[in-house]
Amino acid sequence: MPQNSRARLPRLCFLSYRQIREFAMPVVAEYTGRAEIEVVDGTFGGALAIARDRLERGMVDAFVSAGSNASILRAGLEAPVATIQLGGFDLLQALIKARRISSRVGVVMYGQTIPELDAVKDLLNIEITQYAYQTPDDARQRFEQLRRDGFEVIVGSSLVVELAEEAGLHALLAYSLDSIRKGFEDAIELARVARLEAGRYEQLNGVLHNLQEAVLAVNRDHRIIAVNPAMQRVLDKQRRLLGQQLELVEPELSLQATLDGGAEERSVVLRYARRDWIANRTPIREHGELVGAALTLYDARRIQEADTSLRMQQRRQQNSARHGFASLIGESPGFVRAMDTARRYAKTDLGVLIAGESGVGKELFAQAIHNDSTRADRPFVVVNCASFPETLLESELFGYEEGAFTGSRRGGKRGLFEAAHTGTLFLDEIGDMPLSLQTRLLRVLQEREITRLGATAPVPVDVRVIAATHQPLEEMIAARRFRQDLYYRVNTLRLTVPPLRERGQDIALLAQAHATRCLQRLGSRLDAARALAPLLPHFLAGEWPGNVRELENICERVAVFLLQFDRVEDIRYDDLRHDCPELFERHPAGTPPVRDHVLEAMRLAGGNRQRAARQLGVSRSTLWRWLRDLNIAGERADPS
Ligand SMILES: Nc1ncnc2c1ncn2[C@@H]1O[C@H](COP(=O)(O)OP(=O)(O)OP(=O)(O)O)[C@@H](O)[C@H]1O
Structure with missing residues (x-):
């Protein structure tokens, strides 16, 4: 809609016979302040052609016309037409005038005869013969008949008045200026409503026009009533589609079933024009009655792309690998070897099993491998198999459909395998995975598709699995606690990260790097390397x-302890024995600390396992295992 259309006057086209036009000119003059009025003479087919021309050129909001012209315009145009109606008084006035000329009056009107004239006849004491006509020929014949019958004065529509004048008879137009006024009032109102509708239609059309999805709609007769540019491109048809029968244009896209059954179909996969589409077929109802159907086609590739970017967005939020090889600190020969091996593994797309004690940096290595691989900008999803009870781990990994079990979320839940699609899934503590789940995992790795709990159809997934274990899986296989076939699957490439006690030179590096980071974060200006130097023997002596x-x-x-000193020279290292006794008395490698130690840590952390694990310097899963082994955890394993 042009911007100033609201302010613009309604545009009317007054289409009439010369006679009625001449008669109506005073009214036209009255209305020029309220409407832009084009006055055009035209009759029947000619009038229709003129009207169509005006409409196509967008020059008019509503037409005003009378008698036969009005009927023809109404039938032939999809535009508002106001009819100048013949009022009862109009005809009476004309008859009174006619009586002054002759007591025999012929009346010829368009449409139907007027029965009430019989009563008027007696009242006015005149002879009235009336005819109705449908076509100009008809009118002419009726008029000739009256002339032959000796009528000298004719009352009627403008067409009849014209004929009478040509024949030299008296003629009176059966309209009054008031009925013309009424016609113009109606036309202005119709134009206003038409403008509102046009505005709404244009808004809707604008939306449709800009939609990436291809949309078309048909009416009950399968004729296309709306088609957006995206659909026009899909159909690859140059010709005008509006008004065409969809069945003939593109039988493959038929909406027959929707129109027959009135049922909606959503997300149907459709192969058309050598591409896959996701189609929706929707019935269109007006006041509950089926009046048509709509077809929407989404390009399946676009949906896949959107799915990927959605996954990537989610990945950025929660499933991301922050660290690369540059974040890995270590120069000891065993560590450097592990780094070189990992770098080579990153160049492949094969599964990797990372072995090593708790806290050696297995996850860090997994992140670095992922970030150095072709899947780098895809999701990196971590799942710790030791942190979940069996059933929960199953639904975490594979997801579930709505209603799969009591308490399942509405709409179901996507599993971590699906979340890791096109990326990497890091299965930490794989040795803690229950046997039943190992079987399911093996199937997923072999078939590269997952089936959500409660679902029937599998979903293909493209996931690289990196697993980690602190347990000797070979021994577990012998004890039948780990499936041998799964072991071969995940152990395609193997990486062993050596424990810290075997990486003497890394201890100092790591301690300095981490103490520096902590001091900076705490806002201390102490030189971390100098401050730490006297403590290094204790660090190196640790297990x-x-x-x-x-x-x-x-x-x-240590950093929190150092925070109280502004200068290295002021540091009272002896006090650290109190704040950080672990640095001075170490417990043997691999064995859990005594039960009381764990209980105390849990108490200090207010039962929060994450805090307690941090306090003890172990991972959450290690703490979980300790709690389980020391029989502290009770029955329920809480992943928080
Ligand atoms: N070489 C390293 N350089 C820098 N930081 C490291 C290195 N190795 C481990 N870390 C840090 O040590 C912590 C433990 O590492 P990570 O979680 O990767 O160990 P993990 O072997 O996966 O442990 P768990 O088996 O208990 O899950 C992390 O904060 C990690 O950043």
Whole structure:
């Protein structure tokens, strides 16, 4: 709609015979302030052609016309037409005038005869003969008949008046200026409503026009009543589609079933024009009655792309690998070897099994491999198999359909395998996976598709699995606690990250790097390397059962201790024995600390396992295992 259309006057086209036009000119003059009025003479077919021309050129909002012209315009145009109606008084006035000329009056009107004239006849004491006509020929014949019968005065529509005048008879137009006024009032109102509708239609059309989805709609007769540019491109048809029968244009896209059954079909996969589409077929109802149907086609590739970017967006939020090889600190020969191996593995797309004690950096290696692989900008999803009870782990990994079990979420839930689609799934502590789930996992790895709990159809997934274990899987196989076939699957490439106690030179590096980071974060200006130097022998003497995580934990406590000193020279190292006794008395590698130690940590952390694990310098899963082994955890394993 043009911008100033609201302010613009309604545009009317007054289409009439010359006689009525001449008669109506005073009214036209009255209305020029309220409407732009084009006055055109035209009759029957000619009038229709003129009207169509005006409409096509967008020059008119509503037409005003009388008698036969009005009927023809109404039948032939999809535009508002106001009819100048013949009022009862109009005809009476004309008859009174006619009586002054002759007592025999002929009346010829378009449409139907007027029965009430019989009563008027007696009242006015005149002879009235009336005819109705449908076509100009008809009118002419009726008029000739009256002339032959000796009528000298004729009352009627403008066509009849014209004929009478040509024949030299008296003629009176059966309309009054008031009925003309009424016609113009109606036309202005019709134009206003038409403008409102046109505005709404244009808005809707604008939306349809800009939709990426291809949309078309048909009416009950299968004729296309709306088609957007996207659909026009899909159909690849140059010709005009509006008004065509969909069945003939494109039988493959038929909406027959929707129009017959009135049922809606959503997300149907359709192969058309050598492409896959997701189609929706929807019935269109007006006041509950089926009046047509709509077809929407979404390009399946676009949906896949959107799905990927959605997954990537989610990945950015929660499933991301922050670290690359550059974040890995270590120069000891065993560590450098592991780095080189991992770098080579990153160049492949094969499964990797990372072995190593808790806290050695297995997850960090997995992130680095992912970030150095072709899947780098895809999701990296972590699942710790030791942190979930069996049933929960199953639904976490594979997801579930709505209603799969009591308490399942509405709409179901996507599993971590699906979340990791096109990326990497890091299965930490795979040795803790229950046997039944190992079987399911093996099937997924072999078939590369998952079936959500409660679902029937599998969904293909493209996931690289990197697994990690601190347990000797070979021994577990012998004890029948780990499936041998799954072991071969996940152990395609193997990486062993050595424990910290075997990486003497890395201990100092890591301690310094981490203490520096902590001090900076805490706002201290102390030189971390100098401040830490006197402590290094203690660091190096440690067994580090919790490996790098434990070392990080102790560094944090040391940093908090150092915070009170502004200068290295002022540091009272002896006081640290109180704040950080672990640095001075170490427990043997791999064995859990005594039960009381764990209980105390849990108590101090207010039962929060994450905090307690941090306090103890072990991972959450290690703490979980300790709690289980020391029979502290009770029955329920809480993943929080
Ligand atoms: N070489 C390293 N350089 C820097 N930081 C490291 C290194 N190795 C481990 N870390 C840090 O140590 C902590 C533990 O690492 P990570 O979680 O990767 O160990 P993990 O072997 O996966 O442990 P778990 O088996 O208990 O899950 C993390 O904060 C990690 O950033």
